[in-house]
Structure formats: C-alpha cells, structure tokens
Amino acid sequence: METIVYEGPQQVAYREKNSPQAAGGEVLIKTSHVGICGSDLNIYAGAHPRAEAPLVLGHEFSGTIVEGHSVLPQGTRVTVNPLLKCGTCLPCTTGQSHVCKNLKLIGIDCDGGMGAYVTVPQENVVALPDSVSLAAGALIEPIAVAVHAVRQGGYVPGDGIVIFGAGTIGLCVAQTLRSYGAADVTVVEPNEHRLQKAAELGFTTIHAEKDDIKAEVLNATNGAGADFVFDCAGHPAVLNALTDIVKVRGRIIIIAAYKKPAELNLLQGMFKELSIQFVRVYTDKDFQIAADLLAKHPEFERIITNVLRPEEAERGFQLLTSNMDAVKVMYKFK
Missing domain, CATH: 3.40.50.720 (NAD(P)-binding Rossmann-like Domain)
Known part of the structure; x- marks a missing residue:
C-alpha cells in the first residue's frame, strides 16, 4: 500500500508497505484524506520526544470502514479520535482521560493515517455526519x-x-x-x-x-x-x-x-x-461536538489550502516549513 513515512529528521518519504491486518477489537479503515499537523512538523524536525522512525505519520484523517467494526457496516464514512488512553491512571479513572498520564496518539506512538489503510481501536472510530465530506472529516480533530x-x-x-x-x-x-x-x-x-x-x-x-x-x-x-x-x-x-x-x-x-x-x-x-x-487536546465529548459543528458549518472546509497526492510527501512538509504559504495541507489517498 502507499504510505508516507517519517525516516529521520527532515526526512519523509513515499513508500510502499504491506497493508495492516486488523486484530481483535480493531477496525481496518481505507484512508481518504489526512492532514499535516503541527505535531507532524515537530516529528519532521526530529524534535518529538516519542516518535521513532520509521513511522507512518498522521492523526488527522478520514476514510471508510473495510472490516472489523461490530456496529458500523463496511463502507461507513468515518474519522478517528487518535487519543490512546491507558484507562488506569488517576485522570483516566476520574473522567479526565484526555490528560491521561500515559497518553499516546495514533500517528505518533504507532502508525497513523498517512497510509492507504490503517488499523485503529474500535472505540476510537467516529462516524461522519452525512453532510460532512471526507476532506472535511479530516478536520474534525483540529476543530475538537x-x-x-x-x-x-x-x-x-x-x-x-x-x-x-x-x-x-x-x-x-x-x-x-x-x-x-x-x-x-x-x-x-x-x-x-x-x-x-x-x-x-x-x-x-x-x-x-x-x-x-x-x-x-x-x-x-x-x-x-x-x-x-x-x-x-x-x-x-x-x-x-x-x-x-x-x-x-x-x-x-x-x-x-x-x-x-x-x-x-x-x-x-x-x-x-x-x-x-x-488546555490540552480534547475530551470525547469535544470530539463529537466538533463533528456536529462541522455538519452545521461547512465553511470550516475553507481552511484547507492544499490537497496533494501521497507521492508528493516531501512537498507537503516543505509547504509548511519553508514559506508557510499554506494553512491546512492534506494528502488524498486513492
């Protein structure tokens, strides 16, 4: 499958990799759109304390379900809440899991959405409202x-x-x-x-x-x-x-x-x-509010300034690190 891989400081590359397989409790998603975030730029600079090469980047993404969800059928248009919480620390057990002491993210601590396919825990999958496009769906995370x-x-x-x-x-x-x-x-x-x-x-x-x-x-x-x-x-x-x-x-x-x-x-x-x-990231409720907000206010999509092919991996990061004459840069997978 097509992927965009962080290979070291100032190095992202278009690579072919084997498609992932969904394990128990995971959902396989065919990626549609994925945005470059400030955290991705931090990884690209070699400054992120947790991200390790080689890593498939991307935690702002949308796509369609291929298999593995117990409720949502194949073909359902979805986005993903990328927060991975431990569930056992004090914040997690007192309703503040967004500030989990061991918080990790899809696309930072494990492979993310900058690949044609990605596997994620079922509980992280969020169905897109009918009126929200797949491109806009990749904006729900920053809106959250x-x-x-x-x-x-x-x-x-x-x-x-x-x-x-x-x-x-x-x-x-x-x-x-x-x-x-x-x-x-x-x-x-x-x-x-x-x-x-x-x-x-x-x-x-x-x-x-x-x-x-x-x-x-x-x-x-x-x-x-x-x-x-x-x-x-x-x-x-x-x-x-x-x-x-x-x-x-x-x-x-x-x-x-x-x-x-x-x-x-x-x-x-x-x-x-x-x-x-x-403030830090968002709660599950914030994430759902963001999805509902986007359904009512499609003008959020105007933030997207560039949609590139995965083969243009390096160009996307250059747009945001050289002249910065872009706002939201996304890749669109076939």
Whole structure:
C-alpha cells in the first residue's frame, strides 16, 4: 500500500508497505484524506520526544470502514479520535482521560493515517455526519482542539476576542467562536498568506510585524483591551503581548505547545488580575461536538489550502516549513 513515512529528521518519504491486518477489537479503515499537523512538523524536525522512525505519520484523517467494526457496516464514512488512553491512571479513572498520564496518539506512538489503510481501536472510530465530506472529516480533530479550548476557556457570547496565529488551530478557534456567537474576532499573524485567509473568512486582522498590535487592540476596544486572548502561535514574542492587550480581569487561553520554557509577565498578570487557562487536546465529548459543528458549518472546509497526492510527501512538509504559504495541507489517498 502507499504510505508516507517519517525516516529521520527532515526526512519523509513515499513508500510502499504491506497493508495492516486488523486484530481483535480493531477496525481496518481505507484512508481518504489526512492532514499535516503541527505535531507532524515537530516529528519532521526530529524534535518529538516519542516518535521513532520509521513511522507512518498522521492523526488527522478520514476514510471508510473495510472490516472489523461490530456496529458500523463496511463502507461507513468515518474519522478517528487518535487519543490512546491507558484507562488506569488517576485522570483516566476520574473522567479526565484526555490528560491521561500515559497518553499516546495514533500517528505518533504507532502508525497513523498517512497510509492507504490503517488499523485503529474500535472505540476510537467516529462516524461522519452525512453532510460532512471526507476532506472535511479530516478536520474534525483540529476543530475538537478548538472546541475544547473555547469550552474550557469559558467564552461568553458578546465578548471580544483576539487570536494569535492564523494556522489551522487559530482559524479553527476563530470559526468555532463565531459559531458560538462571537461577532468581534481579531486574528494576529505575521504571514501574509495566512493573514489573507483569515480576512477571506471574515475576521479582522492585524499584521504581527507591520502593525502596532497593542495600539490596534486598545483603539478597537476604547482602551479597555480584549475580553479573551487565545495563543495559538506558541512563539515567545507573543507572550509579551498577551498580558498587554487583554483587559483587566480578562482571560488568556494557551493552546499552543511551547517547546521551551518562555517568560510571561506575571507582575502585569497580577496587577490586572488576569486568568490564564492552559488546555490540552480534547475530551470525547469535544470530539463529537466538533463533528456536529462541522455538519452545521461547512465553511470550516475553507481552511484547507492544499490537497496533494501521497507521492508528493516531501512537498507537503516543505509547504509548511519553508514559506508557510499554506494553512491546512492534506494528502488524498486513492
């Protein structure tokens, strides 16, 4: 079968491999679409602490059931919740399994969806709503990240939002907030292509390198600052702005994964009595909400900027690591 394999730092390759066989409790899925995630880029850079080559990448994917599901018939269109939980640690046994102490992911700790076929535990399979395309189905995982951040952050309709980062997660957060009733959403981003995409989707934009972010936000809020600020960028330079532009007693939501310790102005946080919420992945309920949300809001699919053939394995990663003139890059398997 066709696969895209991580073979070492800065090395992904198109390879033919034997198709996997479903064991007991597993479902064999014929892959349709699979997206490149920030975690995949971290693996590609050789910086992920768990991913080991050779590895079939991919944890954002959709496809159709071939065999193995006890309820859903062959041909059912599905996506996959990639979280693999131990089920025995304290978080797992107290209803917080998304922060399992031994959490693993399909496509990171075992072969994932960047192959023509993939096997996954039955409990991880989620049927797609009828109105959701297979391409859009591969977006449910990042939308679930956004849903979790918005729900955990305590967003209240009517509050003003600033989002740092116009990548997949940033734009998913923006669109999720809009679906929840947010009318005032501003996206901050240095990349012209991504900034243009945010504008095309109807959001107010601020160029992170050309505009005065603080002045723009304060001017738009009559000097008060934003009610909520979401960090989807994960860049140390962003942290300097977070506490500056949020209002007194405002909320900061950290979604991005910082690879190294970074400085945050805690004194300013104290003086303004800010709330800072850290979030990680999503719950099973968030994942289902994301699927239902996508069925009602097909415009999420506009985040997809490139759909490539598996043979273009290297090109997909180059699009996201060189000029970054793409948002969501996917591969489509036959």
